[in-house]
Amino acid sequence: MNLTDLWHKRTKQHQKKMMKYLKYVLNDHFVIICIFLIGAVGYAYAEYLKVIPEENVIFAKWLAVFLLTASVFVGKLATLTVPADAIFLLQKENELDDYLAKAKSHSLLLPGFFLGVASAIVMPLLVAIGVASFKEWFFFFGYLLLLKVMMLDIQHVLLKTKDHRKKKAWRGALMAAVFLTNLLGVFLHPLIGIAAAVLLLLFEQAKAKKKRQQTFYQWNYLITEETSRMKHLLQFFNLFTDIPSVKSSVKRRKYLDGFVKWIKIENKQTFLYLYARAFIRGTEYSGLFIRLSLIGVIMLFLTSGILQVVIAILFLYLTGFQLIPLYYHYDHQLLTALYPITHKNKEQAIQHILFLLLMVQLLVFSVSSLIVSGLAEGSLLFVISLLFAVFFCYFYVPKRVKAK
Template structure:
């Protein structure tokens, strides 16, 4: 909860609302023009079965547990049973939302009422419950059963959902309950509390938490975790575009830093790709123009802290300070210019007129951002 307050800040919530509205509008337009085809049911079933694979087992184990809780290995299984139930809440919420989102698409195939929707939702939750049992079984030195079992479960879930969508979701429910009960019947044979792999469980939990903290690190600094600096030789041609001249010291430093530091270049690349995909889905030119303006502004706003990234390096104080703001402004102009081209390329999927409008709006916002907004925001910091 501490980090979520920083992730869902005002700007990110604003862009999520706009993206959510654009996706809903595009989804409604697709449903109006969609006709019944043979591939529709397998596609919906595949999407629901893949969503069912999201969410891992959160054991919350720490390295010290392998030493201090080792004598309690037998009793620790009761805690892991509770951890498995706790781990079900988040994927269950995602599965419910995914089932609700698929309801209008299922209605294209055949008429469904709310009872069939509830039956399908409960069936995919039963499959997810079994998938978490397999993840738990892997911690007790049963990798073959857990590994091949998850693969077989995914294939079986896909087939069961297809059968339910073709005839009735009660078929999916019956198959899910049968497989779940059969697994629980054999669970006592496979489950041996004394065989808990403490080191494997701790490594798995550490990997899970690292993924979460790396995501948080895109929005704020996480103690003990940093995105790091990576040498990317394949980007050297871009860095060489800035000449090594005394009056361009800050240009060279900012360009190199932007290309090497993953928290800035990676964030820009991801937002640009997401924006290009959304532009490709936007069917109205005015909606595409608004989205382009929002994406360009958000990327430029996220780059502003990069201006101060070298303040703690004492040798940067030897650089001429009067060249710093113009150099940073040139960097932001180049980045936003590239983002504008990427957004226009995404809008080109719709038509060339929309692409020209997006390019003009994104370029205008980039120009206004670099000429007026950026100096105004950074002037106090420069002083």
């Protein structure tokens, strides 16, 4: 089997694996939340564009430059290599260039679509401040796509670069080139951005071609980069379903011991203590809680009125729903089956811990609403969200865990 056939085989296997996990991500609950969230953000964005003051025009331009620059760095070179390749494919290294050429084409598909969406989202902002017209979207998308091609090509070059300082130099040059091109495209004209992107791509490819002809692939680096890429992807899927190959890290976090001292030392509180410890020490739970809380706060600062209530409820639901697997965290521990504890105690424990966590998040959201919108709207958000948290923890969660 040549490497071209191997690439096609691995691509099919990878797509089959991703589709298997995507059906858990795109469940009814998550899709509904995304629809409401996109609607709320879109409405807030449209309202903001109507009232951009003149003194904020420069800030809006810099914001557009930052967003367009960040969008280029979404997505990495997907080589689909595995650790065993460092041994079994070493003798076919002369065919690896063709293999990676297909990998670069494949790696451009999804990021290319994302660049189209990102540039389309930024366009209304550029139109509102008089920088561009909607028909110039093709120019912005065009030079962003060229920059993405250059980025993937540089990542290919890094696979043959042994010196860490040279790797940093390549990455630094890439970031500077992407930022400068977006600066020219936004502040001057997108056609200038296209011209800059074309020149940079031609210059980079000339340098890269020479580099690839002179050196050999650094297999350890190649395998490490792909392993890291897949790890981050599977960690995202692990938020929605159990991925056997993903192992979350555990941290002692002694400084948080005070948060579990209030739990009484008695049989019926056993699982409450265990769940509290699992949340504090397990990065998959605490990290998820912190990320969703921060995103929710940012969304609240960008909206006002009833939209804040909607966003608060959506994030409370998303947080609570994603933390329900905490109920099954100790099921693989056989010793827990020996505890003189009923299933009712375990169910009450997960309800209690989820309610406490949602209350912490609710207080953060209420304070954010209070700062942005005032006492009346902050109080309304608190009352409605509190009713939702009670319903979710004491009515929805028991049915959910029994259903499984």
